[in-house]
Amino acid sequence: MIKVIIIGSGNVAQHLIQAFAKSKKIDVAQVFSRQKEAVSHLLDSEKITSDFNNLAQADLYIIAVSDDAIASVSSQLPFENRFVVHTSGSVSIDALDKKNRNGIFYPLQTFSKKAEVDFTQIPLCLESQKEPDFEFLKNVAEIISDKVYKINSEQRKALHVAAVFVNNFTNHLYQIGNQICTTNHVPFEILQPLIQETAKKILTLSPKEAQTGPAIRNDKQTIAAHLDFLLDENQKNIYQILTQSIQNNGKKL
Amino acid sequence: MIKVIIIGSGNVAQHLIQAFAKSKKIDVAQVFSRQKEAVSHLLDSEKITSDFNNLAQADLYIIAVSDDAIASVSSQLPFENRFVVHTSGSVSIDALDKKNRNGIFYPLQTFSKKAEVDFTQIPLCLESQKEPDFEFLKNVAEIISDKVYKINSEQRKALHVAAVFVNNFTNHLYQIGNQICTTNHVPFEILQPLIQETAKKILTLSPKEAQTGPAIRNDKQTIAAHLDFLLDENQKNIYQILTQSIQNNGKKL
Numbered sequence: 001m002i003k004v005i006i007i008g009s010g011n012v013a014q015h016l017i018q019a020f021a022k023s024k025k026i027d028v029a030q031v032f033s034r035q036k037e038a039v040s041h042l043l044d045s046e047k048i049t050s051d052f053n054n055l056a057q058a059d060l061y062i063i064a065v066s067d068d069a070i071a072s073v074s075s076q077l078p079f080e081n082r083f084v085v086h087t088s089g090s091v092s093i094d095a096l097d098k099k100n101r102n103g104i105f106y107p108l109q110t111f112s113k114k115a116e117v118d119f120t121q122i123p124l125c126l127e128s129q130k131e132p133d134f135e136f137l138k139n140v141a142e143i144i145s146d147k148v149y150k151i152n153s154e155q156r157k158a159l160h161v162a163a164v165f166v167n168n169f170t171n172h173l174y175q176i177g178n179q180i181c182t183t184n185h186v187p188f189e190i191l192q193p194l195i196q197e198t199a200k201k202i203l204t205l206s207p208k209e210a211q212t213g214p215a216i217r218n219d220k221q222t223i224a225a226h227l228d229f230l231l232d233e234n235q236k237n238i239y240q241i242l243t244q245s246i247q248n249n250g251k252k253l
Numbered sequence: 254m255i256k257v258i259i260i261g262s263g264n265v266a267q268h269l270i271q272a273f274a275k276s277k278k279i280d281v282a283q284v285f286s287r288q289k290e291a292v293s294h295l296l297d298s299e300k301i302t303s304d305f306n307n308l309a310q311a312d313l314y315i316i317a318v319s320d321d322a323i324a325s326v327s328s329q330l331p332f333e334n335r336f337v338v339h340t341s342g343s344v345s346i347d348a349l350d351k352k353n354r355n356g357i358f359y360p361l362q363t364f365s366k367k368a369e370v371d372f373t374q375i376p377l378c379l380e381s382q383k384e385p386d387f388e389f390l391k392n393v394a395e396i397i398s399d400k401v402y403k404i405n406s407e408q409r410k411a412l413h414v415a416a417v418f419v420n421n422f423t424n425h426l427y428q429i430g431n432q433i434c435t436t437n438h439v440p441f442e443i444l445q446p447l448i449q450e451t452a453k454k455i456l457t458l459s460p461k462e463a464q465t466g467p468a469i470r471n472d473k474q475t476i477a478a479h480l481d482f483l484l485d486e487n488q489k490n491i492y493q494i495l496t497q498s499i500q501n502n503g504k505k506l
Contacts, residue, residue, distance in 0.1 A: 067475070090475050108443055110450055110465060123443045149443060158437030159444070161479045161492075162430040166444050167451045168466030169495045170423050175460035175502060177415040184411030190361055190376045190402060191412070191419050192456065197363055198420045199452035203445065207428035212363060213421030214343075222320070222343050226414045234498055239414075241494055242422045245487055249428060 001027045002140060005055060007073060008064035009033035011111040012087050016064060017042045019119035019144040026143055030056050052076050060140060062087060062105055063096075071095045083133055089160035093127060093153050103128035103137055106156060107145075110167055119144050125151035125159065176235055208249075215246035254280045255393060258308060260326060261317035262286035264364040265340050269317060270295045272372035272397040279396055283309050305329050313393060315340060315358055316349075324348045327355075336386055342413035346380060346406050356381035356390055359409060360398075363420055372397050378404035378412065429488055461502075468499035 004026055006013050013031070017039065020026040029047065032055065033039050036048045049055065055078065063086040065073055070086045075097040077084065084096055085103035096102040104127040111117065124141040126148060128134040134150070141148040151159065174195060181188040201210045214222040223243060230236045257279055259266050266284070270292065273279040282300065285308065286292050289301045302308065308331065316339040318326050323339050328350040330337065337349055338356035349355040357380040364370065377394040379401065381387040387403070394401045404412065427448060434441040454463045467475040476496060483489045
């Protein structure tokens with residue numbers, strides 16, 4: 001049985017504990033959490049520690065804390081030459097203290113504490129400093145996910161930026177859609193099937209093939225009418241810039 | 254049995270023909286199509302006409318043609334005082350010739366010819382010029398959809414603009430995500446679960462509650478790193494404007 005210790009108690013830590021608990025090949029031997037209550041519903045309380053000096057021996061230590069805390073946590077680990085990975089999309093592997101063998105175990109998904117997650121469908125992006133550690137990390141990852149990728153730090157940076165566009169920025173466009181509905185006394189729920197279909201469509205079409213609307217058709221009349229309709233300067237500005245970008249991309253590709 | 258005639262042979266027309274065909278309460282008595290082949294797989298060829306003068310008597314005429322053609326088609330109809338609606342999100346009810354009783358039958362969804370569509374889940378936005386026609390239109394709509402709304406032309410305009418944000422612009426953000434992946438030799442498929450989850454999340458959370466990422470956290474270091482990473486000026490510009498907009502909205506609401 002592979003012994004794993006998880007350091008952290010946030011969303012990612014909690015989802016990892018739950019995913020590993022489903023497998024008989026992995027033993028979550030211990031969890032480090034400053035507040036025991038944060039994870040006490042997930043495992044026996046004697047397995048929770050808030051003291052780095054109490055950390056047991058394990059095959060893999062997964063640091064799942066906020067980006068800012070990764071470097072400090074990794075340097076506080078009271079051991080050397082063990083395998084220590086972090087779970088962040090945006091922090092370099094070099095943030096981890098060199099006294100241990102380092103790696104990355106980055107689940108590319110948006111987690112909320114409440115929502116149930118099917119971990120088998122979450123892409124895990126892996127990296128290891130030392131080649132022999134990679135196979136082991138891959139084995140661990142494949143126990144909980146069907147989507148395991150070897151991704152170096154530069155590629156991970158690209159993924160993280162791309163994720164901001166398709167997740168954070170997309171959600172902001174939903175918010176603008178919501179604002180336009182509210183301002184005009186229309187229930188936002190009318191847009192839900194369209195939103196779901198827009199996402200579903202690119203499971204089978206490339207985003208370029210899936211592009212529709214006045215911008216790609218260069219329907220000047222509709223674009224002018226929309227800009228005339230929008231009173232909020234910020235919404236108007238975003239409308240213009242994204243319309244322009246769609247038209248330039250249509251030509252370029 | 255309610256007799257409906259559909260004028261047009263594009264995506265919307267074809268999906269409507271198929272949706273009505275599933276109901277025993279509606280008879281698609283005729284379809285007007287300039288090219289018979291476009292709809293000949295959907296109904297008997299004697300029901301297809303390309304001559305306005307051959308149009309039969311019906312309870313409802315649905316004009317499902319391109320926005321530009323609606324006014325001209327409606328004025329070419331060789332009859333008066335019948336119930337004629339169009340299916341466009343962006344064209345005013347006034348575009349329809351006044352010689353007939355007018356209305357709107359706007360399905361708010363993105364249609365592609367290939368993809369199967371569950372019409373019961375497509376919101377239908379209805380409007381009628383004369384009040385008595387509304388109940389009839391609602392009855393027809395409820396035969397094929399579970400989501401029927403009374404939406405006036407001003408509200409419909411708002412919905413259409415909002416739909417551009419949540420559909421066309423969102424798809425463009427997917428395309429930018431795809432470009433970033435391609436440039437950096439990462440498979441775009443890694444982002445698919447995130448994209449699907451981003452859309453699913455707002456079925457239960459408001460977009461404001463669902464907002465995550467460096468912009469809303471005001472994580473200046475990550476934002477700077479991302480801007481530094483992006484070499485394409487257009488991507489950089491969109492990143493800055495949407496980040497700014499998320500931060501302004503976070504304060505405002």
